[in-house]
Amino acid sequence: MDANALTTKKAYLLIGAIFAVSLNMRPAVTSIGPILDVIREQLSLSNAQVSLLTSLPIICMGVFASLAPVLNRKIGLNATMILMVAIIGVMTALREFVPTYAMLVVSSIGVGIAIAIAGPLLSAMIKQNFPHRAGAVIGIYSFGLGAGATLSTGLSAYLYEKTGSYPLALSIWAVLALVGIAAWLASASDHLIVKHHPKRSVPQKAMAIRSPWKNKKAWLFLLFFGLQSAAFFSLVIWLAPIALSKGMTIIQAGTLVSMMTAVQIVLNLTIPLMMERYPGRKMWLLFILLIGLVAVALFWTGNLPLLWVGALLMGVPLGGMFPIALVLPLDETENAQETNSWTAMMQTGGYIIGGILPLVIGVLYDVTHNHQFTIGVFAILFIGMIVLAMLIGDKKE
Incomplete structure (x- = not known):
C-alpha cells in the first residue's frame, strides 16, 4: 500500500504511532545504566551479574529477529506489534511488583525478544507502506529510539533520587507501552502489511545471490x-x-x-x-x-x-x-x-x-x-x- 492511499489524517496518525512504539524500544535497557551501581549494591550483585541485565536484551535482538516473519505470517502485523509492545510493557512493569534479580533477568530477556521481533517488522512496514517517504519516516523511527534512550537515562536517575526506589525508576517506563498500544490501535488498519514472498514466486535468476x-x-x-x-x-x-x-x-x-x-x-x-x-x-x-x-x-x-x-x-x-x-x-x-x-x-x-x-x-x-x-x-x-x-x-x- 502506498502512503498516497492513506488519507492525510491517517498518515499522520500512523507516523505518530510509529514514533510512540519506537519510544518503547530502548528504555528497558538504557534506564539501567544511570542506576547500575544502586541495583548492584541493593541486590548484592557482582558487576558481571548486573551487566547481564543489559547484555541479554541486546543479544536477544540478534538471536530472535528471525521470529519476526514467522509471527507476521501467523497472526498478522497489527496483532504482532500490539503483542510485542504489550510484552515490553508487562516485563517492564513487573520490575516494580517483583523486585528480584531473577525477575530483572527474565524481564530483560522478554524485552529483548519483543524488540527483536518488533524492530525488523516496523522497518519493513515503513518501507512498504511509505515507499516515497521511507527515509523521512525511518528518521522519525530513529528519533523515537533516541528519544526513549535520552528520557530514560536522564529521568531514571532523577526518579530514584526523588523516591529512593530503583524498581519504580525502572518500571515507570511501562507507561510508554500504554501510549504505544493506544497510538497503534488508533492508527493501524488491516491494510497495513509486511509482505513475504514465497520462494517459488521468485525468478530463478533473482535467486542467484552472493552469500x-x-x-x-x-x-x-x-x-x-x-x-x-x-x-x-x-x-x-x-x-x-x-x-x-x-x-x-x-x-x-x-x-x-x-x-x-x-x-x-x-x-x-x-x-x-x-x-x-x-x-x-x-x-x-x-x-x-x-x-x-x-x-x-x-x-x-x-x-x-x-x-x-x-x-x-x-x-x-x-x-x-x-x-x-x-x-x-x-x-x-x-x-x-x-x-x-x-x-x-x-x-x-x-x-x-x-x-x-x-x-x-x-x-x-x-x-x-x-x-x-x-x-x-x-x-x-x-x-x-x-x-x-x-x-x-x-x-x-
Whole structure:
C-alpha cells in the first residue's frame, strides 16, 4: 500500500504511532545504566551479574529477529506489534511488583525478544507502506529510539533520587507501552502489511545471490556493526558509573548520559543528510571516529568539566555510526534479496557482539575495580572501528 492511499489524517496518525512504539524500544535497557551501581549494591550483585541485565536484551535482538516473519505470517502485523509492545510493557512493569534479580533477568530477556521481533517488522512496514517517504519516516523511527534512550537515562536517575526506589525508576517506563498500544490501535488498519514472498514466486535468476557468509566485505560489515553497537550500549550503560567514580552525583551522571544521547539524536538525522551533499563514506567514518577517540581521551583524564565536553563530543560518533552502518549493505549489494541477506547477517552477528561487550566490561571491572580499564576498552573499540573503516573503504561506483 502506498502512503498516497492513506488519507492525510491517517498518515499522520500512523507516523505518530510509529514514533510512540519506537519510544518503547530502548528504555528497558538504557534506564539501567544511570542506576547500575544502586541495583548492584541493593541486590548484592557482582558487576558481571548486573551487566547481564543489559547484555541479554541486546543479544536477544540478534538471536530472535528471525521470529519476526514467522509471527507476521501467523497472526498478522497489527496483532504482532500490539503483542510485542504489550510484552515490553508487562516485563517492564513487573520490575516494580517483583523486585528480584531473577525477575530483572527474565524481564530483560522478554524485552529483548519483543524488540527483536518488533524492530525488523516496523522497518519493513515503513518501507512498504511509505515507499516515497521511507527515509523521512525511518528518521522519525530513529528519533523515537533516541528519544526513549535520552528520557530514560536522564529521568531514571532523577526518579530514584526523588523516591529512593530503583524498581519504580525502572518500571515507570511501562507507561510508554500504554501510549504505544493506544497510538497503534488508533492508527493501524488491516491494510497495513509486511509482505513475504514465497520462494517459488521468485525468478530463478533473482535467486542467484552472493552469500554474505562467504564474502569478506560482508564480514567486515558485521564486525563494524558489532563494534558500533558495542560502543553505543557500553557507553550508555557504563558512562554513568564512570562519572560516579569520578565524583559526580547520580543525577549529574544521568544528565551526562542524556546529554550524550541527545547529541546522538540530532546527528542521527543530520549526518546522513550531510553525507548526501558531501559523499565519501570512509572520510565521514574516520572523521567521526577520531572525534570519538578524542572524547575517550577526555574521559581518561577524570576531570569533571572535561567529562562533560567528552560526552558532547561522543554524541557525534554515536549519532553517525549507526545510520552509516545501516547503509553499508545497500551500497555493496545488487538486488533486494542480496541486501536482505547481508543486512540479516550483519545485524544478527552485530547485536550479539554488541551485547557481549558490556558484559565483558562488567567482568573486567569486577577483577580490576578500576574504570580506567573500562575507558581503555572504549579506546580499543574506536581504534578497531578506524581499522575497519580503512578496510571497508568507499562505496563502489
